[in-house]
Amino acid sequence: MSLPKTIDLAAMKTGGLIKQREKDLFAIRLRVPVGRMGADHLRKIGELAKKYGNGMLHFTVRQGIEIQGVPFADIQTARDELEAAGLRIGACGPRFRVVTACPGAAVCPNGLVDAGALGLEADERFYGQPEGLELPHKFKVTFAGCTSCCPKPQENDVGFHGQVEPVLFEDECNGCGICEVTCKEGAIIMGDDDLPVRNEAKCIYCGDCINSCPTDAWKVKRTGLAAFAGGRWGRHPELGQKLADFVEPEKAMDIIAGVLKFYKDEGKRGERLGVTINRVGLTELKRRVL
Ligand code: SF4
Ligand code: SF4
Ligand code: SF4
Structure with missing residues (x-):
């Protein structure tokens, strides 16, 4: 089937319906905030991909899912079925995109x-x-x-x-030096008194020192x-x-x-x-x- 002459492909794309290379096939982009989806929804998408598309799904770089190979004539029915199942179409274009x-x-x-x-x-x-x-x-x-x-x-x-910002409770430190070795940024060195010294300028606030300390001498400040x-x-x-x-x-x-x-x-x-x-x-x- 050829596409209607009045079709606005840019507007369709903005609405999550993306024209493929083939003459009348579209990918339907689904909205999947933070890439999180229930198994029942995923199963439903699989069903609809076989029913309306070519049986293939594409997982996008931004955690979305596209049903590929949907003929233009089936788009509205597929959309209705997706929406009835609680699935939403994702937006493209100059918009605030799915997070x-x-x-x-x-x-x-x-x-x-x-x-x-x-x-x-x-x-x-x-x-x-x-x-x-x-x-x-x-x-x-x-x-x-x-x-x-x-x-x-x-x-x-x-x-x-x-x-996370670490803070040292000196009384709880046994001077083992594990945090100096653990800190990949070289932000901790052991001082002459066998207590670790943290260089604020090198610290990236990863919290590895807190997690590695066997005596819990490094704690969370904030x-x-x-x-x-x-x-x-x-x-x-x-x-x-x-x-x-x-x-x-x-x-x-x-x-x-x-x-x-x-x-x-x-x-x-x-x-x-x-x-x-x-x-x-x-x-x-x-x-x-x-
Ligand atoms: S890992 Fe803990 S106990 Fe060991 S030197 Fe560092 S702060 Fe002290
Ligand atoms: S928070 Fe990370 S970068 Fe900062 S001192 Fe601890 S291990 Fe090093
Ligand atoms: S390692 Fe950090 S950034 Fe990566 S998934 Fe875990 S919490 Fe997220």
Whole structure:
């Protein structure tokens, strides 16, 4: 079947229906915030991929799922069936995109913050914004549970990772030196008095010293989020710039809202946030957001 002449492929793509190379086949992109989905939903997607598509699914880099090979004529029925099962279509285009996250502290032994829960909260609050309007370009957000940064917070428009500041309780230290060996940043050296000394400038707040100490002499002083803004991948990659350390998790949504407002106010059409920040200035962004 040939496609109707009036079809708006760009609008369809923005709505999560992506034209494939084949003449009338589309991929339906599903919205999967933080890459988390129940097994029953996944089974249903498999069923519909066989019923309407070519039986293949594609798991996207941003944790989404696409049903491939759906003929144009079947799109509406497939959509109705997906929506009846509680599955949602994902948006493309100049919008606040589906939020990604790693499993974080709820699942991963290295997690310092519950990245998944924060990602779901952000997705619920901001996804698809601005309603009926366009941002200058796409806007991507992610949360990582620790300094390993698996979901790459520095490559997103706004990204966060968990961090922890250690504090030494000298009376509980036996001078074993394990923390000096464990610290991959060389931020700990053993002093003449057989007590470890932490170099704040080298410390990346990973918490490995806390986890490795056999006597629990290193303890948690504070836990929070490092926040970055302006990162992107694609044709002209650039890492995000640090906005703040030790943001309280409950303040993360305020940071996103502030950066989004800055982007709406200052961004030029077609310009990613990082370019806007380079033009207007990180200091100005911080002044408005923090
Ligand atoms: S970023 Fe940290 S918490 Fe998240 S999956 Fe990677 S190691 Fe685990
Ligand atoms: S690992 Fe713990 S006990 Fe050993 S030197 Fe470091 S702080 Fe002290
Ligand atoms: S928090 Fe990480 S980087 Fe900082 S001193 Fe401890 S092990 Fe080293």
